[in-house]
Amino acid sequence: MKVSILGGGGFLGRRVAERLAASGMLGGRAVTGLTLFDIAAPPCPAAGFAVNGIAGDIAALPAAAIPPGTDVVFHLAAVVSAAAEADYELGRRVNLRGTDAVIDACRALVAAGGRPPRVVFTSSVASFSGGQAAMLDDAARQVPANSYGAQKAAAELLLADATRRGFMDAVSLRLPTIIVRPGRPNKAASSFFSAIVREPLLGLEAELPVPDDFKVWVGSPNSAVAWLLHAAAIDSRPLGLDRSLNLPGLSVTVGAIIAALDQVRQGASARVVRRPDPAIAAIVGGWPAGFTAARARALGFAPNEGLVDLVRAFVADDLEATRRDRALP
Amino acid sequence: MKVSILGGGGFLGRRVAERLAASGMLGGRAVTGLTLFDIAAPPCPAAGFAVNGIAGDIAALPAAAIPPGTDVVFHLAAVVSAAAEADYELGRRVNLRGTDAVIDACRALVAAGGRPPRVVFTSSVASFSGGQAAMLDDAARQVPANSYGAQKAAAELLLADATRRGFMDAVSLRLPTIIVRPGRPNKAASSFFSAIVREPLLGLEAELPVPDDFKVWVGSPNSAVAWLLHAAAIDSRPLGLDRSLNLPGLSVTVGAIIAALDQVRQGASARVVRRPDPAIAAIVGGWPAGFTAARARALGFAPNEGLVDLVRAFVADDLEATRRDRALP
Numbered sequence: 001m002k003v004s005i006l007g008g009g010g011f012l013g014r015r016v017a018e019r020l021a022a023s024g025m026l027g028g029r030a031v032t033g034l035t036l037f038d039i040a041a042p043p044c045p046a047a048g049f050a051v052n053g054i055a056g057d058i059a060a061l062p063a064a065a066i067p068p069g070t071d072v073v074f075h076l077a078a079v080v081s082a083a084a085e086a087d088y089e090l091g092r093r094v095n096l097r098g099t100d101a102v103i104d105a106c107r108a109l110v111a112a113g114g115r116p117p118r119v120v121f122t123s124s125v126a127s128f129s130g131g132q133a134a135m136l137d138d139a140a141r142q143v144p145a146n147s148y149g150a151q152k153a154a155a156e157l158l159l160a161d162a163t164r165r166g167f168m169d170a171v172s173l174r175l176p177t178i179i180v181r182p183g184r185p186n187k188a189a190s191s192f193f194s195a196i197v198r199e200p201l202l203g204l205e206a207e208l209p210v211p212d213d214f215k216v217w218v219g220s221p222n223s224a225v226a227w228l229l230h231a232a233a234i235d236s237r238p239l240g241l242d243r244s245l246n247l248p249g250l251s252v253t254v255g256a257i258i259a260a261l262d263q264v265r266q267g268a269s270a271r272v273v274r275r276p277d278p279a280i281a282a283i284v285g286g287w288p289a290g291f292t293a294a295r296a297r298a299l300g301f302a303p304n305e306g307l308v309d310l311v312r313a314f315v316a317d318d319l320e321a322t323r324r325d326r327a328l329p
Numbered sequence: 330m331k332v333s334i335l336g337g338g339g340f341l342g343r344r345v346a347e348r349l350a351a352s353g354m355l356g357g358r359a360v361t362g363l364t365l366f367d368i369a370a371p372p373c374p375a376a377g378f379a380v381n382g383i384a385g386d387i388a389a390l391p392a393a394a395i396p397p398g399t400d401v402v403f404h405l406a407a408v409v410s411a412a413a414e415a416d417y418e419l420g421r422r423v424n425l426r427g428t429d430a431v432i433d434a435c436r437a438l439v440a441a442g443g444r445p446p447r448v449v450f451t452s453s454v455a456s457f458s459g460g461q462a463a464m465l466d467d468a469a470r471q472v473p474a475n476s477y478g479a480q481k482a483a484a485e486l487l488l489a490d491a492t493r494r495g496f497m498d499a500v501s502l503r504l505p506t507i508i509v510r511p512g513r514p515n516k517a518a519s520s521f522f523s524a525i526v527r528e529p530l531l532g533l534e535a536e537l538p539v540p541d542d543f544k545v546w547v548g549s550p551n552s553a554v555a556w557l558l559h560a561a562a563i564d565s566r567p568l569g570l571d572r573s574l575n576l577p578g579l580s581v582t583v584g585a586i587i588a589a590l591d592q593v594r595q596g597a598s599a600r601v602v603r604r605p606d607p608a609i610a611a612i613v614g615g616w617p618a619g620f621t622a623a624r625a626r627a628l629g630f631a632p633n634e635g636l637v638d639l640v641r642a643f644v645a646d647d648l649e650a651t652r653r654d655r656a657l658p
Binding site for chain 1: 429479
């Protein structure tokens with residue numbers, strides 16, 4: 001089967017590409033070709049099949065990004081929350097016009113006689129509001145409190161409609177806040193959820209802008225990759241018109257994250273500095289604290305591993321590479 | 330106050346324009362200028378203030394359509410259900426790119442130092458599914474079963490986000506199926522709901538493609554105009570992030586519409602011809618049969634008049650003009 005990853009140079013895109021390259025399989029079928037598309041040509045992992053890296057603008061998607069015969073498209077290309085908030089036009093261009101371009105590319109394949117490709121799209125918990133009291137079920141409306149979330153929710157609607165029309169076979173995954181991200185702290189409001197684990201493990205301080213009893217809906221990088229691969233292979237017919245899924249993440253307190261950190265590396269949490277930040281608390285405080293995710297569970301999406309395993313996986317998979325990338329001792 | 334009506338040549342746009350021209354007032358304030366925009370220059374009613382008609386493409390909205398100092402924009406321009414289903418690109422262009430153009434125009438006014446204009450947008454019951462069994466409350470998710478509904482729901486998200494960002498002050502009204510429309514049968518799948526009243530009153534046959542016990546959520550032209558004018562004047566702060574309203578229409582059976590027709594003009598329903606049409610039934614059969622509309626009621630949107638009054642209003646306001654326009658005896 002032929003696979004394209006749009007946003008193939010990003011955090012999740014690279015991991016999906018590496019997994020496909022390593023296993024050579026997706027949903028029990030052999031991968032025969034992989035196209036990686038991003039704003040800069042993504043790194044191409046060594047694989048037992050052709051891997052093609054392409055650079056370009058998602059809103060002017062080149063036909064080669066989703067070549068004829070493509071079976072699965074991972075549409076992960078996005079301008080994330082803080083950036084879409086800072087630059088309205090950029091967010092609209094990438095998150096909406098980019099999705100229209102993906103629809104048009106798939107539609108062209110179908111018009112030329114091809115099968116509608118499975119499109120696995122990453123939407124987000126940020127498309128919801130409701131706050132700390134909210135434990136949302138699958139019927140919950142998306143009332144976004146940020147442009148990124150509004151654009152993701154609108155893109156879900158367009159992909160579901162494109163699916164109904166036979167242009168594609170879309171499955172949209174509303175990812176939780178992903179922890180622990182490798183790399184550095186950034187200006188994203190959610191950056192601290194990863195930083196309070198990653199930075200202490202690197203011997204550095206991390207600021208905590210919310211109280212310890214603050215609740216957050218999280219998923220691990222490993223679960224996110226597993227969910228993406230599962231979404232590429234499920235029988236999508238039970239989804240009907242509603243092609244979007246809330247995933248079985250973890251509803252946890254910041255205090256529980258810190259406790260898991262200490263369980264993996266005793267005393268590490270001494271480097272977590274409580275520094276309340278009302279601006280950050282206001283943004284992340286609008287996100288719902290959890291989802292029932294009953295539909296995704298019924299469709300075989302595996303529950304996220306527990307917090308201690310999640311921290312251990314970061315130590316095993318990403319800690320040393322992060323230390324090296326950041327030239328830390 | 331300065332008012333723009335986009336889609337000012339359409340069925341509802343012309344009525345809103347006539348009402349403003351006749352009263353000279355909107356929400357207790359004097360209207361000082363009216364701009365009517367449509368694909369062909371709309372007719373300009375005589376008024377005690379300047380009325381300007383402009384023709385153009387909503388997706389390439391000329392700045393003159395929403396001039397500096399505009400207080401209220403009625404954004405009624407749309408490609409309707411059957412047309413958006415038949416021509417995907419046209420629907421996307423008008424219903425989505427057109428809405429983006431309205432956002433950009435309002436944003437430009439604000440960037441130049443103006444107040445964010447109130448934007449009253451017509452969304453639709455067609456943005457929901459659920460079918461005959463559904464009586465939806467205000468928390469119900471939009472899971473559209475047609476491109477028109479998907480585009481309307483996506484546009485609502487973009488307008489709510491533009492409101493949150495301060496580009497405008499949007500109120501989106503999810504209009505029920507409007508009956509009785511004057512004129513001729515048109516491309517909307519819902520066209521027959523009006524035709525089964527209008528055509529018999531004109532002495533003509535009308536085809537009924539669904540059973541008599543088919544339930545439909547309707548509103549009258551008079552209620553639609555009243556709701557649009559009310560939406561232009563309400564205090565929008567109680568809406569918070571969710572700028573969309575389900576309106577207090579009527580949940581009725583087709584049989585009840587036909588009975589009201591006979592009550593107003595005895596025996597008229599003999600001209601309703603039962604001719605099942607699975608394609609039309611499939612589209613309208615996906616729309617929910619009713620809404621609680623609690624939020625709109627609390628905000629002072631008046632309940633729709635009853636069916637007999639609704640048919641009488643068509644006879645009083647539109648029947649002779651329709652006969653004349655269609656050159657019927």
